[in-house]
Amino acid sequence: MDRRDHVVSFLERTFTFQDYLKLYPSFMDRIDAIMTYIPDDLKDAIDQYITVLESSEGNNRRLQTALDLTQAEASLVLLLVNGDSLADIATKRGVSRHTVRNQLQNIYQKNHINRLPALINLATKTLSA
Numbered sequence: 001m002d003r004r005d006h007v008v009s010f011l012e013r014t015f016t017f018q019d020y021l022k023l024y025p026s027f028m029d030r031i032d033a034i035m036t037y038i039p040d041d042l043k044d045a046i047d048q049y050i051t052v053l054e055s056s057e058g059n060n061r062r063l064q065t066a067l068d069l070t071q072a073e074a075s076l077v078l079l080l081v082n083g084d085s086l087a088d089i090a091t092k093r094g095v096s097r098h099t100v101r102n103q104l105q106n107i108y109q110k111n112h113i114n115r116l117p118a119l120i121n122l123a124t125k126t127l128s129a
Contacts, residue, residue, distance in 0.1 A: 006050040
């Protein structure tokens with residue numbers, strides 16, 4: 001994926017971009033000209049952002065498939081693997097700790113485990129396979 005594709009991918013992830021394209025359908029025809037006005041350091045930042053995001057999305061899909069998880073459950077596992085606490089995760093997601101604990105219990109049940117270290121070990125092995 002080149003820089004132009006990264007910029008487009010970045011823009012497509014914003015909810016307003018699709019509305020913008022409805023108003024200005026020629027935008028995509030002019031993207032190459034527009035790219036000349038984006039500073040290189042911003043292009044670098046967009047490249048890094050998209051690379052990390054795509055990696056995270058890929059890891060989320062791998063966990064969903066391998067561990068039979070929903071998207072939200074896989075996202076929870078990734079946050080736990082990254083060292084976030086249940087309270088931090090609840091705050092980030094804008095939900096109660098009870099909701100996060102319920103999701104965690106569902107994950108445990110689906111994978112026949114009952115401890116967080118076992119889940120993190122399973123997830124780490126899945127992601128490194």
